[in-house]
Amino acid sequence: MKVKLPLALALTAVTTAALSGQVEEQIRFRQSAYSFLSWNTGKIKSQVVDHPETFNKDQIIAAANAIAATANSGLINLYGPGTDQGIGWKQSRLRPEFFQKQDEAKELDATFIKEANELAKVAATGDAGAIKAQFGKVGASCKGCHDLIRIRE
């Protein structure tokens, strides 16, 4: 009995890995990254822009650091060949044209990283006005990529 559970778990893990190839894995990781980002951007939007009375400096610093860390994690490496077609947590919305627009995408990725780093710096000061302004720049850098390589639903 004691052996069966770990064995079953191991088997499940192996089959899951076998069923989802590298393409699916890349898509799943990047979808997870954006989902995690949205928690942190949502927190900043809520506490700095929509309901400034809920501003919590520590949470904002943590959110900005998480955004910067995720931006710097090398997300662009998760856009390997064929990853416009697979299903991660759900169907990828990457446009096939992405593969012809790599230079532009790399530039946009660099902008995102730059603005996210700046946001982490600004967040540390606790200046809500400055955080709001820099948060807008991060949002604009997100939009740059959405407009370029993401399929509309």
Added chain:
Amino acid sequence: MKETVHIWDWPLRLFHWLLVIAVVGAYVTGKLGGDLTDWHGRIGGLILGLLIFRIIWGFVGTTHARFVNFFPTFGRLAAYFKGNWHGIGHNPVGALSVLALLAVLTVLAATGLFANDDIAFEGPLFSLIDKSLSDKLSGIHALALDVLMGLLALHLAAIAFHQLVKKNNLVLPMLTGRKQVHKAQASSIPAVGALRFLMTVVISSTLVWSIWSGNVASYLNPVDSLQTAAVRLGW
């Protein structure tokens, strides 16, 4: 013989030019994104208010503002193409353009209420529906923009065509309300009823305000009230 008459009442003209400004503002803020996305949403609220105003005004406004007087029926369109249309308000083809523009703007304003941008924007009624439905509506929002751009191009081309080919200036009457028409057709619109105008403004702004203030969302979905939304992400 020509005579100058009033054809467009001032609330209609005010509506038209405010809508022009608002649509340009919505377009620019929507394209730039970032900080301006919230302004895009607010301008969308203004556009929604203007549309509600125009729809009500289409029933209670003066002569040529009323849908019933310019609705492009088959008979009117047929008469127009045979050269037998002698009205002085929107001609039947222009009326098609008016209704198409109002319809697509309504789609834009309505989908915008439920939209999200996967960055930091959620429309004021987003909390009432699933994220996946919101994504679809956001897609329709983007698609409707393409349709709007096409209709606006057509609108401007038609104005240019009337100006250059038919020697018929459409822009000036939309500014002044006055137009030179044949004496046989000359009849001015009645004065604008102040009470009607005020009531129309009150109704449309109240509707928009109740949506925008979050009252509609919190009434329909009290669990996700503004207060919980404010702190929900920090847990």
